[in-house]
Amino acid sequence: MKDILVVFGSMTPEHDLSCKSAATILEGIDREKFNPIAVGITKEGKWFYTEASTEDIKSATAWLESPTNKKCMLDTDFGSHRLIVFEDDNTVSFKNVDCVFARIAGNMGEDGKLQGLFEVAGIPYVGCGVMSSACSMDKDISYMFADSIGLRRPQTQVLWKKDFDEKGKGLVEDVKEDLAAKVGFPIFVKPTSTGSSVGISKAHDEEELWKALEVAFSYGDKVVLEENIVGTEIKVGILGNDDPKIGALCELTANGDFNDFDTKYIAHSSTKKIPAELDPETEAMIKDYTIKIYKALDCKGFSRIDHFLTEDGQLVFNEVNSMPGFQPTSVYPVLFDAIGMSYTELITELLELAMENK
Ligand SMILES: Nc1ncnc2c1ncn2[C@@H]1O[C@H](COP(=O)(O)OP(=O)(O)O)[C@@H](O)[C@H]1O
Ligand SMILES: [Mg+2]
Incomplete structure (x- = not known):
């Protein structure tokens, strides 16, 4: 025992x-x-x-x-x-x-x-170590790992609280000259240190951008701005240490403007298709990149890795959740239940992987 x-x-x-x-x-x-x-x-x-x-x-x-x-x-x-x-x-x-x-x-x-x-x-x-947890959590840093394996990710601009305090709305001008000039609006505004969509906004114009910055900087000193990726969201559950396995894939459509906190935990208004209906080639490509980024970040135990799939079949990396939602009805356990692993078996496997890893 x-x-x-x-x-x-x-x-x-x-x-x-x-x-x-x-x-x-x-x-x-x-x-x-x-x-x-x-x-x-x-x-x-x-x-x-x-x-x-x-x-x-x-x-x-x-x-x-x-x-x-x-x-x-x-x-x-x-x-x-x-x-x-x-x-x-x-x-x-x-x-x-x-x-x-x-x-x-x-x-x-x-x-x-x-x-x-x-x-x-x-x-x-249970789960990822110090480096992989820290690098997965910081959305800006995790993109560097996507770059290292040739996985597309949104174009970004990083902003710091010091500049927000000093420049005020002048920061909006900086964005207009940088990311907005490259990709236009809408732009996603995210604190780099939260999950569950906390503090995240989708800014459709300069005014919303300013409000979004005020919200995001109330959560931390570093904010990442991102190009809006149009596509369905693909969520991949991965389990293991050196030889990880993948559960069923989930295809998610937010139905609202995006998969915000309310959609995730209050309205539950997104549509999830588990298993995702993808052609075998696309599915194999997604699994391959998911394992590559898991290994690049030296993840252990488990993670839920999210991507976007654009209409023309391109995979765009979104994020690594190194501590995914873990109620029996949360996406991660459901993805493994769909391949025949019960919630109790999943917990046992995670504990055994943790003890084997040390
Ligand atoms: N660059 C983007 N393009 C399009 N939608 C995005 C983008 N970034 C985030 N989203 C939407 O916002 C949601 C939350 O963003 P995400 O980066 O996954 O943060 P969290 O760590 O809080 O889950 C995503 O599930 C997606 O619906
Ligand atoms: Mg997310």
Whole structure:
């Protein structure tokens, strides 16, 4: 029996989604093989050991009231493999940790920082390592990897908060002379450090561009502007370390202006075709590029890699999600369910891959 630390929450705009995915992992994990221990990180960054119900964890708030909660920290001594729990009587207790599944997306979870902590402690963890997490998270940096394997990606322009503060609307003029002169409007405006479409806008003119910049810079210091790619979205689930396998492919049509936060998590208004209906050559080309970029970034465990497919059959890279949505109904688990791998089997495989990797 292996002791698995399931970590959720954290100081990310995707906190609530993390709680939902982690709760379903606690429900889906094979309890004949694994003994899960739950730790929630609050929005303020405090760590609590908890025995709250999965329903309370899913709510993202109710678990905070659980009387079972105890302050805790990971023992960072290399190889100690334990969680230190602070008991009410001012003593500490220890919980063995064989492997971590920190299902936290966005900054402080998907960007390599938390992965670094697990490396320091010498504890195996599910998913990509420090470098691949950090480079996948930063949309601008991940495009450099696409370039390195000859995979087309949107034309971009990078902007920094310092210039936004100093130049104000003058920055819009810079964009008019640079990216807008090359590709015209609409232009996508994205913080480089978020996921789940948080802080992303599609600007159709200069006025919307200015508003989009104000939103994007409220999330971080680096913003990437992108050419609008017209095509369907293809989402590819990939699983493995050195010899990764691919699940079914998903073809997504947003139906609205784009696949924004509301479309993804509130209205659920996009149309998904799983498996995608593609000709075998196109499908093979997509799988080939997906494996190439996974390897170029040195990804481990899993990722959901998204592309656009244009009407004339060109593949354009969108992003690597190194910590994909992981509720049983999220795209990634559904892609593997479609090839006969249940949610529980998927969790087992990810934990085994993590322990094999270390
Ligand atoms: N360059 C682009 N051209 C067309 N649509 C885009 C482009 N970039 C993003 N989108 C749309 O916005 C959505 C969110 O952008 P994405 O880069 O995937 O960010 P996130 O990491 O938040 O998921 C995509 O699913 C797609 O619908
Ligand atoms: Mg995306």
